[in-house]
Amino acid sequence: MQSLRTSAPAGRATARRGQKSAAHVAGASKRPARVSTAAGPAARPAVATPELGSRVDPRTACRAAAVLDAPAAGSPEGVVTRDNVRNIAIIAHVDHGKTTLVDAMLKQSKVFRANQETQERMMDSNALERERGITILAKNTAITFNGVKINVIDTPGHADFGGEVERVLNMCDGVVLLVDSVEGPMPQTRFVLKKALLLNKKVVVVVNKVDRPSARPEWVVDATYELFMDLGATDEQCEFPVTYASGVKGVAGHSPDALAEDLQPLFELIVSAVPPPVVQPAAPLQLLATNIDYDEHKGRIAIGRVSAGTIRKGQAVSICSSLEEGKCRMGKVNELFVYDNFSRVAVDEVEAGDICALTGIADISIGETVCSKETPNALPTIRVEEPTVAMTFKVNTSPFAGKEGKFVTSRNIKDRLDRELERNLALRVEPGDGAESFRVSGRGTLHLGILIENMRREGYEFEIGPPKVITKEIEGKECEPYEEAIVEVPETYVGSVVELFAQRKGEMVDMQPSLEGTTRITFKIATRGLLGMKNALLTATRGMGLLNTIFDEYRPRAGEISMRDQGSLTAHETGQVTSYAIESAQERGTLFVRPGDQVYEGQVVGVYNKAGDLKVNVCKQKALTNMRAATKEVKAGLDEPRIFSLDEALEYIAADELVEVTPQSIRMRKNPSMGGRRR
Numbered sequence: 001m002q003s004l005r006t007s008a009p010a011g012r013a014t015a016r017r018g019q020k021s022a023a024h025v026a027g028a029s030k031r032p033a034r035v036s037t038a039a040g041p042a043a044r045p046a047v048a049t050p051e052l053g054s055r056v057d058p059r060t061a062c063r064a065a066a067v068l069d070a071p072a073a074g075s076p077e078g079v080v081t082r083d084n085v086r087n088i089a090i091i092a093h094v095d096h097g098k099t100t101l102v103d104a105m106l107k108q109s110k111v112f113r114a115n116q117e118t119q120e121r122m123m124d125s126n127a128l129e130r131e132r133g134i135t136i137l138a139k140n141t142a143i144t145f146n147g148v149k150i151n152v153i154d155t156p157g158h159a160d161f162g163g164e165v166e167r168v169l170n171m172c173d174g175v176v177l178l179v180d181s182v183e184g185p186m187p188q189t190r191f192v193l194k195k196a197l198l199l200n201k202k203v204v205v206v207v208n209k210v211d212r213p214s215a216r217p218e219w220v221v222d223a224t225y226e227l228f229m230d231l232g233a234t235d236e237q238c239e240f241p242v243t244y245a246s247g248v249k250g251v252a253g254h255s256p257d258a259l260a261e262d263l264q265p266l267f268e269l270i271v272s273a274v275p276p277p278v279v280q281p282a283a284p285l286q287l288l289a290t291n292i293d294y295d296e297h298k299g300r301i302a303i304g305r306v307s308a309g310t311i312r313k314g315q316a317v318s319i320c321s322s323l324e325e326g327k328c329r330m331g332k333v334n335e336l337f338v339y340d341n342f343s344r345v346a347v348d349e350v351e352a353g354d355i356c357a358l359t360g361i362a363d364i365s366i367g368e369t370v371c372s373k374e375t376p377n378a379l380p381t382i383r384v385e386e387p388t389v390a391m392t393f394k395v396n397t398s399p400f401a402g403k404e405g406k407f408v409t410s411r412n413i414k415d416r417l418d419r420e421l422e423r424n425l426a427l428r429v430e431p432g433d434g435a436e437s438f439r440v441s442g443r444g445t446l447h448l449g450i451l452i453e454n455m456r457r458e459g460y461e462f463e464i465g466p467p468k469v470i471t472k473e474i475e476g477k478e479c480e481p482y483e484e485a486i487v488e489v490p491e492t493y494v495g496s497v498v499e500l501f502a503q504r505k506g507e508m509v510d511m512q513p514s515l516e517g518t519t520r521i522t523f524k525i526a527t528r529g530l531l532g533m534k535n536a537l538l539t540a541t542r543g544m545g546l547l548n549t550i551f552d553e554y555r556p557r558a559g560e561i562s563m564r565d566q567g568s569l570t571a572h573e574t575g576q577v578t579s580y581a582i583e584s585a586q587e588r589g590t591l592f593v594r595p596g597d598q599v600y601e602g603q604v605v606g607v608y609n610k611a612g613d614l615k616v617n618v619c620k621q622k623a624l625t626n627m628r629a630a631t632k633e634v635k636a637g638l639d640e641p642r643i644f645s646l647d648e649a650l651e652y653i654a655a656d657e658l659v660e661v662t663p664q665s666i667r668m669r670k671n672p673s674m675g676g677r678r679r
Helices: 008-024 098-108 127-132 159-171 187-198 217-230 264-273 410-421 445-457 491-503 533-540 579-585 631-636 646-652
Strands: 085-092 139-145 148-154 174-180 202-208 242-246 251-253 286-295 299-308 310-312 316-320 328-332 335-340 343-346 349-351 355-359 369-372 389-394 428-431 437-442 462-464 472-474 477-490 507-513 518-526 546-556 568-571 589-591 603-608 614-616 657-661 666-670
Touching: 085 098, 085 159, 085 187, 085 264, 098 139, 098 148, 139 264, 139 355, 148 159, 148 264, 159 187, 159 286, 159 299, 174 187, 174 217, 174 264, 187 202, 187 217, 187 546, 202 217, 202 264, 242 264, 251 264, 286 355, 335 349, 389 445, 410 428, 410 437, 437 445, 445 646, 445 657, 477 491, 491 507, 491 518, 491 533, 533 546, 533 646, 568 666, 603 614, 646 657, 646 666
Parallel strands: 085 148, 085 174, 139 335, 174 202, 202 242, 568 614
Antiparallel strands: 139 148, 242 251, 286 299, 286 369, 299 355, 310 349, 316 328, 316 369, 335 343, 335 355, 389 437, 389 462, 428 437, 462 657, 472 477, 477 518, 477 546, 507 518, 568 603, 589 603, 603 666, 657 666
């Protein structure tokens, strides 16, 4: 197989990395030079180049008996290597092309028929994922290359969904770290890479989008290496293999200047560098439930990797958890599936080392272990980072309550939140201040916003309080979460961005020139200061600023932070909005409503130009007289209303305001239990 970084730029990157590593491990012995794309001391020979579409029957692939290697010398008795299987997760920062690359891998593996219609981002099957262009839920698929089955897990790229990434890492032996050829490592890259290194997963780096005009792959490789050192990676982990790719074009190569005509170099690197599962097929069964799916006909579907033993269709099993030692319950596997390309295929048994899905255990939860009936032994349960932001979910109490939703009671809301807890490990639900409210905690406003959007599309109607950070007491001091915020902004608006973060007590820790006249600024700022920051940043940069954040640590409370300088315009009475009333009300600020909308007293209908709140009558009718009214002139003078999305509304509301969420509408209102600020 061709050696990595044979081009001049890549060679210089390797040389610099060797110098940095020497400084990093002063006094350590010199590492041997890497001469092949395979990682580790026992590198396998180069893989042949067969047709990418060659596949084996999944029913045969899951039976290890025919393809298991002999145990290595000195290995424990019964331990074998399944060299026909690789389990990988693809991790990356948001928008670095992860799902697009998976699409290309599926197409080149002949997953689809020649005449089958396909769409972009096939792994983004959720409606919200396709609308927003982001991956929200981790998903499994499988491809076959040169007789080797590669189980692929597509993971979310946004920091708020880091819990999805943390738990699926338990199913894989290696990760493909995708890095943009222009942006390089970003906040989410640091987070997911840290988790992979802690679990000692083999990392294969793919520099994606090398076909971009401003691509700088040499700099990206250096920056990725520095990130490995910053995270405390070992010498062996720092010697990561690298390949270069363009997910859109479906090509890859060992040099950015010499790409192949397909993704075969990437497939070869995965097979050679990622270690195969080392398992004990004769040991008692152990399978950790890592994900939960649901089917209307089959019920709950548990997804996980068989860690030891063999699981069979119709088998009686025990279900237990490491959190409840000594407690087990019985169950039965009704159906068993493995992943074959883009679908699940029913099988009779699955050997250790493979990823499978099973049905029949109606009450199984993520983190529980499916064990042998005779020898129940739970694996360590899955733990993820703690939530940092909380919101209050409560029954809708507005004058329009119950008119637009199907599920409106506190019992409906509680049942839905309980179902979400079964598969969303990063979520927490606690009783609220009253019987009809719940305190829901998550990784960020986007994490909770996706849950809210899903609920409203399912027919739920409720109210949401403003997001609040979760504080902790550390060494007798009240501490709050801080985040690292990276802003990409044109040079013209650097001053405005620095001033905006300074107002919210953000600390600038780095500023570097980026490409094409932009600047990258890094801040450390309290999570509380980031609430509502996206809207403020877009205003300050005329829509040109990009913000990425990742949780950093807990620090002592930053003190009072001014979140919003302007107040709200609230409706004076219940009724229908008129053009006549809007003409005068819009002089007070920016309105959220248009003529014909129904509003109620206390509803937030606009942004006030000044501090504090102001009541306005947007339902006022023009007095009837015998004089002809110039209605056309009135309508022509009306400003276009500002329409808030759910995410924008959650960021906008103040401490004394609520967001009313229904399947048809998103409204903001003053919280009647708090009185509200009046002017």
